[in-house]
Amino acid sequence: MVKVVKIAIxxxxxxxxGFFIYSYFxxxxxxxxxxxxxxxxxxxxxxxxxxxxxxxRIRGVGDLFAETxxxxxxxxxxxRTFRPDEITSHTASxxxxxxxxxxxxYDMNVSFPGDKAALVSLTAILSGVTKSEALFDEIHELEVxxxxxxxxxxxRRITAVEVLEK
Amino acid sequence: MSERSGxxxxxxxxxxxxxxxxxxxxxIFAWLFFSxxxxxxxxxxISMEPSYKDGSFNLIWRPLYFYRLPNVxxxxxxxxxxxxxMLLKRVVAREGDTVEFxxxxxxxxxxxxxxxxxxxxxxxxxxxxxxxxxxxxxVGDNRNMPVRNHVFGQTDVDRIVGVALW
Numbered sequence: 001m002v003k004v005v006k007i008a009i010x011x012x013x014x015x016x017x018g019f020f021i022y023s024y025f026x027x028x029x030x031x032x033x034x035x036x037x038x039x040x041x042x043x044x045x046x047x048x049x050x051x052x053x054x055x056x057r058i059r060g061v062g063d064l065f066a067e068t069x070x071x072x073x074x075x076x077x078x079x080r081t082f083r084p085d086e087i088t089s090h091t092a093s094x095x096x097x098x099x100x101x102x103x104x105x106y107d108m109n110v111s112f113p114g115d116k117a118a119l120v121s122l123t124a125i126l127s128g129v130t131k132s133e134a135l136f137d138e139i140h141e142l143e144v145x146x147x148x149x150x151x152x153x154x155x156r157r158i159t160a161v162e163v164l165e166k
Numbered sequence: 167m168s169e170r171s172g173x174x175x176x177x178x179x180x181x182x183x184x185x186x187x188x189x190x191x192x193x194i195f196a197w198l199f200f201s202x203x204x205x206x207x208x209x210x211x212i213s214m215e216p217s218y219k220d221g222s223f224n225l226i227w228r229p230l231y232f233y234r235l236p237n238v239x240x241x242x243x244x245x246x247x248x249x250x251x252m253l254l255k256r257v258v259a260r261e262g263d264t265v266e267f268x269x270x271x272x273x274x275x276x277x278x279x280x281x282x283x284x285x286x287x288x289x290x291x292x293x294x295x296x297x298x299x300x301x302x303x304x305v306g307d308n309r310n311m312p313v314r315n316h317v318f319g320q321t322d323v324d325r326i327v328g329v330a331l332w
Contacts, residue, residue: 106247106248106250106251107246107247107248107249107250107251108247109247109248121247122247123246123247123248123250123251125251137210137211139246139251139253139317140246141246141247142247161246163244163246163253163321163325164244164253164255164304164317164318164319164320164321165319165320165321166292166295166313166318166319
């Protein structure tokens with residue numbers, strides 16, 4: 001009996017140690033990518049969802065952004081700064097317009113121009129079905145800037161890159 | 167002791183060191199070839215119909231543009247942030263050319279261009295614009311939609327990954 005307890009304690013200690021070693025050595029690049037993948041998961045929706053789930057997702061989206069975040073697009077001649085509460089509000093109303101919504105990121109290339117800054121270029125595919133049952137499919141190249149604040153990577157700029165200029 | 171027939175050897179090889187080395191060499195060559203030389207693509211979307219149908223398969227051949235620029239008429243893959251997701255478009259003009267659409271007809275340098283690959287009607291009007299140095303002008307074959315809904319325009323030659331093989 002004592003032997004079993006000792007083995008159990010050893011296994012739990014190993015698991016805890018492994019968890020801390022993994023967290024410590026998880027590179028910043030992986031952490032940044034994980035944040036962006038989390039954003040795509042929270043914004044996406046499979047169908048109608050309970051209000052509690054929706055509220056949790058929307059709150060989670062706001063937690064991924066810095067105090068202010070600038071959204072800009074050269075193609076649409078648009079540049080605007082939002083606070084996290086404004087972002088969650090816009091995300092909620094945008095999601096409400098879709099029966100299904102999928103956002104996926106590909107080819108994420110991460111660089112670190114400064115100590116607490118990360119720059120990611122990626123391809124985003126947005127697809128879904130609107131409330132009026134129309135299919136929606138868009139593809140964009142985005143440049144995302146993140147800043148390291150209190151051990152978290154937060155998004156502070158998203159720029160839509162103009163790949164094809166009409 | 168009987169010799170194994172050629173067919174038996176082919177269907178049921180012996181897992182010798184040389185066999186494993188041959189399999190590894192073929193696998194590495196295939197990975198290099200299909201990642202960097204001849205990229206398989208699955209077409210998604212209707213912007214190139216009827217020439218290239220949604221859900222169909224093709225290959226993007228890269229070596230052609232190792233030694234020359236894209237020609238007018240070439241159907242090319244245009245990369246975004248990487249090569250996992252590309253736009254498939256047709257080159258209609260090169261640097262220095264002036265492109266315009268007049269009542270749905272493509273005009274290059276003031277001359278109407280014959281486009282036998284077009285099937286669906288087009289009503290676009292787009293003022294003349296010059297293709298900048300180092301760029302090509304690409305458009306999809308399916309122009310049966312408002313001009314603002316079709317992704318087309320001039321892009322850096324560096325973004326051209328290769329030509330569609332068929």
